[in-house]
Amino acid sequence: MHELGVLIHVVEQVSEVAAENQVESIAKLVLQVGELCSMIPKYMEKVYPAAIEGTILEGSELEIERIVAQGKCRQCGHVFGLIEAKGACPSCSDRQFDILQGREFIIKEIVCQ
Amino acid sequence: MEKFRILEIKESVFEDNNVQADLLRAELKEQKTFLLNVMSSPGAGKTTTLKKTVNALKDQLNIGVMEADIDSDVDAATMAETGVRVIQLHTGGMCHLDADMTRQGLEGMGMENLDLVILENVGNLVCPAEFDTGAAKNAMILSVPEGDDKPLKYPLMFSICDVLLINKIDVLPYFNFDMEACIERVKKLSPNIKIIPICAQTGEGMEEWYEWLHTETKKWNEK
Ligand SMILES: Nc1nc2c(ncn2[C@@H]2O[C@H](COP(=O)(O)OP(=O)(O)O)[C@@H](O)[C@H]2O)c(=O)[nH]1
Ligand SMILES: [Mg+2]
Ligand SMILES: [Zn+2]
Numbered sequence: 207m208h209e210l211g212v213l214i215h216v217v218e219q220v221s222e223v224a225a226e227n228q229v230e231s232i233a234k235l236v237l238q239v240g241e242l243c244s245m246i247p248k249y250m251e252k253v254y255p256a257a258i259e260g261t262i263l264e265g266s267e268l269e270i271e272r273i274v275a276q277g278k279c280r281q282c283g284h285v286f287g288l289i290e291a292k293g294a295c296p297s298c299s300d301r302q303f304d305i306l307q308g309r310e311f312i313i314k315e316i317v318c319q
Numbered sequence: 320m321e322k323f324r325i326l327e328i329k330e331s332v333f334e335d336n337n338v339q340a341d342l343l344r345a346e347l348k349e350q351k352t353f354l355l356n357v358m359s360s361p362g363a364g365k366t367t368t369l370k371k372t373v374n375a376l377k378d379q380l381n382i383g384v385m386e387a388d389i390d391s392d393v394d395a396a397t398m399a400e401t402g403v404r405v406i407q408l409h410t411g412g413m414c415h416l417d418a419d420m421t422r423q424g425l426e427g428m429g430m431e432n433l434d435l436v437i438l439e440n441v442g443n444l445v446c447p448a449e450f451d452t453g454a455a456k457n458a459m460i461l462s463v464p465e466g467d468d469k470p471l472k473y474p475l476m477f478s479i480c481d482v483l484l485i486n487k488i489d490v491l492p493y494f495n496f497d498m499e500a501c502i503e504r505v506k507k508l509s510p511n512i513k514i515i516p517i518c519a520q521t522g523e524g525m526e527e528w529y530e531w532l533h534t535e536t537k538k539w540n541e542k
């Protein structure tokens with residue numbers, strides 16, 4: 207299970223920022239997760255309580271914003287949603303594309319005191 | 320009433336590790352130590368391949384081995400039979416090593432006078448691909464029974480590797496593994512990758528691999 211290990215990193219990173227900013231408590235953590243990133247939101251939610259136990263994030267809520275996977279067709283330049291189109295350009299059906307977004311895994315913000 | 324505020328962080332999770340990894344790589348370059356990160360699914364043949372490799376190169380290079388495992392010492396015990404410096408790293412449930420853990424391992428083992436350090440990463444094709452360890456080069460072992468479609472399922476892993484060993488070619492007659500198709504799929508993800516089919520059990524094809532590793536180590540260490 208990959209999500210727990212990665213979330214432990216996230217918690218460390220957030221704890222550092224929290225300490226630098228004299229944060230006393232955190233109500234919510236907001237992450238942005240691309241559709242092509244290997245982190246699966248459903249599993250992240252499941253292991254979140256274990257990852258935050260005993261840290262400044264204990265008791266906080268996790269919010270995940272999805273970033274849609276977008277590709278740009280190398281043939282015709284059309285920009286399309288990769289997951290929806292199953293990797294083939296809806297305009298010319300070519301399968302060669304450059305990924306514009308969707309790989310991200312970003313700590314966006316915390317709601318805190 | 321308690322007042323909450325929003326604190327913007329906007330940090331990429333992998334970025335933090337990438338910075339640590341670049342730092343470690345630069346230090347290793349300075350010290351003339353070549354770190355090879357070896358990844359595969361469990362059972363693909365990492366320990367078997369690496370033990371043979373160490374035995375083949377240990378007279379020419381000073382070698383150290385780091386065995387990462389969730390919580391067993393089996394591989395380190397096997398590797399210790401070669402007589403080179405070996406350390407077992409316990410990841411404590413983590414499914415990959417990051418640059419910090421790699422650094423701790425190197426410090427624990429002692430890096431003095433080592434030309435080559437081989438890291439046997441945790442057996443898994445997903446997370447090790449996302450966490451740069453600070454290695455000079457990344458190697459992957461794919462074994463024939465896993466199938467020729469693995470590059471389609473784990474594209475990131477194949478795209479970050481410098482060399483791919485296709486292991487267990489002795490069992491090719493029993494599996495419908497299409498070597499040509501597999502190589503083509505891998506090359507699409509990583510055009511400059513070196514691909515070497517081997518049989519770690521008998522040593523077939525391994526000379527080319529030893530040669531690659533020896534040359535890359537020398538190149539890295541000569542400055
Ligand atoms: N048939 C065959 N079996 C192999 C070969 N290399 C390794 N094995 C076997 O595959 C199993 C797993 O090997 P091991 O090196 O422990 O894999 P690891 O988990 O990746 O370190 C062991 O039973 C090995 O004997 C090979 O070239 N051919
Ligand atoms: Mg092993
Ligand atoms: Zn198109």
